[in-house]
Amino acid sequence: MAFTLKERQLIGIHGLLPPTVLTQEVQVQRVMNSIKVKPNDLERFIYLMSLQDRNEKLFYRVIQDHLEELMPIIYTPVVGLAGLFISIYDKGNVKSILRSWPEIDVKAIVFTDGERILGLGDLGCYGMGIPVGKLSLYTACAGVKPSQCLPVMLDVGTDNKELLDDPFYIGIRRPRERGPAYDELIEEFMQAVVERYGETTLMQFEDFGNRNAFRLLDKFRNRFCTFNDDIQGTAGVTVAGLLGAMRITKKSLADNVFLFQGAGEAAIGIANLIVSALMEEGLAESDARKKVWLVDSKGLVVNNRSKGGINEHKQPFAHDHKYIPTLAEAVKVIKPTAIIGVAAISRAFTKEIIEDMARINENPIIFALSNPTAKSECTFEEAYQYTNGKCIFASGSPFPPITKKDGSQIIPGQGNNAYIFPGVALGVIAAASKTIPESTFLIAAKSLANQVTDEDLKQGRVYPPLTDIRKVSRKIAIDVADYSYNIHLSNRLPRPANTAELIDSFIYSTDYESFVPHTYEWPSL
Incomplete structure (x- = not known):
């Protein structure tokens, strides 16, 4: 129903549609109204996939305009077989x-x-x-x-x-x-x-x-030209959140000690990127690694651990230290400034652990990054309550804001990989990069962190609002493409005078394209 009268006449559908011509904005609202009356997310997913099949531009406009609400629906592991x-x-x-x-x-x-x-x-x-x-x-x-x-x-x-x-x-x-x-x-x-x-x-x-x-x-x-989002995308978004947290604590990364709940793909990816960021601040690699500690299912990852051994990918973060069997004990002994949960163990950050973090730190950094919500290490409300509002919090899943007594709201940051991998991809594609070095994700992390405003930080966010993600991704893409050119990995030569224009030339538009020179309107009666 967005076809103009002239377009309807040209393709022979005039009279087969109601006479009103709808704008895409109205179509988006009609779609959202239909989605909201569906009984469950599966039905909503099926409806959206049907929309994608018949009107691709409208589908992406709907997702773009309502990303925060619809992302959990379109990103599902059990449906979607087109590929x-x-x-x-x-x-x-x-x-x-x-x-x-x-x-x-x-x-x-x-x-x-x-x-x-x-x-x-x-x-x-x-x-x-x-x-x-x-x-x-x-x-x-x-x-x-x-x-x-x-x-x-x-x-x-x-x-x-x-x-x-x-x-x-x-x-x-x-x-x-x-x-x-x-x-x-x-x-x-x-x-x-x-x-x-x-x-x-x-x-x-x-x-x-x-x-x-x-x-x-x-x-x-x-x-x-390859990367692993579970390892590197997660690392990029987490380090961006930590860089944002540093603007609140007024410290450098080197002033921190990081303790992970988990030692799998996400943990190792984040840990390695933290080390890269610390080395950029001037630390030697060996000193940087001493700032990062891992707790896996067998306890603290330390050298010569008899229980469970140490996998190869964990070894660089195994320190000479006595074995500690639990996260709670590790918090007491290691005294981290930041705890980062990526093991999908629900409520791993207990009341005791969160309160200990608040005793150790003026502004404890608590990143409960596991998805889905049921697997989160703690809720925002728990972190806020048990630290008396002192924590700097981010999660992998969305949590509602907390309203303070004065009526203002504290909004939790959501460390979603979607802040990182789409922008990296766009930048890599536009620059025609041959490979994607690890340092690319530190560039992306810094780009994301630099887009967090002082107002965002006042509200408790260490990430920009998800509603700004198109703008955020565009800036990341520009920075990633520039970096690719700077280190001579780009295959798109010569280097453009304006990288932003290059990026914009690769961006898909959800606007309808008219195939007639002028829009024809109904004549006045």
């Missing part, structure tokens, strides 16, 4: 499968093997919903063109017995491949992408299990 499926049995034929995808100008690929989906574990082929959702956020948050995005599911089997026994399961029915064939499939896939779409095609690893995530990133990061 490319490559199974372990396709090894040797990946090139031909890529040729089946109708778009030839692909710039960004998000791919998963479905092993570690959103804290839900091994969802096998149902993991396709994650790349679909991630790429929707590429477009909604940063304006990456949807036609240039490709979601891929690498189906190597599943160890989820419930799925294997389900007659309606859509994936291959076999245990996960964990031998050489697995690595061969990943290698073949990435080589095939380069051959089909070019060496600057962005390939994002998503929701791979710990056993593969670190080693695959290390294996491919210097050969392809």
Whole structure:
């Protein structure tokens, strides 16, 4: 109903629609009204996917205008099957499968093997919903063109017995491949992408299990334009939040001690980026690592720990210290200025721990980053109450604000990866970067932190409002592209005189495009 009268006449639909011409703004409101009467999020998701199929521009305009409300709905692990499926049995034929995808100008690929989906574990082929959702956020948050995005599911089997026994399961029915064939499939896939779409095609690893995530990133990061959002995107948004917190505490990062609940992909990614930031402040790497401590399921990660041992990726953060079995005891002994939860253990930050943090610090930094809300280490209300309002808080899931006695509100920061990965992707695509070094995510973190206003900090935020995410992502993209040119990783030459104009040329517009020269209005009666 946004077609003008002249357009309706030209394409032969005049009279087949009611006479009113609706603006896109009115259409957005009609869509939101329809969404709100749906009984549950699954029905809302189905409705939105139907909208995407029939009116792509309106779909992204709706998501863009109502991102905070709709992000949890479109980013779902169990629905959304539009993408490319490559199974372990396709090894040797990946090139031909890529040729089946109708778009030839692909710039960004998000791919998963479905092993570690959103804290839900091994969802096998149902993991396709994650790349679909991630790429929707590429477009909604940063304006990456949807036609240039490709979601891929690498189906190597599943160890989820419930799925294997389900007659309606859509994936291959076999245990996960964990031998050489697995690595061969990943290698073949990435080589095939380069051959089909070019060496600057962005390939994002998503929701791979710990056993593969670190080693695959290390294996491919210097050969392809690739990154792992669970490791590096999470790191970028967390370090940005910590940089924002420093403006409240009036300290440098080097004045802090960081204690993690968790030692998986997210924790190690954040820890490594903190070390990079500390080294930029002038610390030696060994001294920087001494500022970071990890607690895993077996207790404090220390050298010569007899209980549980130490995995290779944790070893750089294993210190010479007596073993401590619990997080609560570690807080008392280590006396951190910041605790960061990324282990998806609900209420891991107990009343005792939060109160101890308040006793140790004037403004304790409490980042409860695990998703979904049910897995959060504590709520904003708990952190605020047990620290008498002194805490600097951020979470992975949204929490409501707290209204103070004077009527003002304290708004918790939400450390969502969507602040980082869409802007990084847009900058990398625009600059046609050959690879994505770790330092890129420190650039992105600083760019995000610099966009937090003094007013945001007064309200308790260490991130800008999510409603500003398009503007935030654009600035991150500009900074990332500039950095790529500065370190000679860009393939788009010569370097443009104005990076902002380059970025803007790659941004997808949700505006309708008229195919007639002038809008025709109804004549006056």
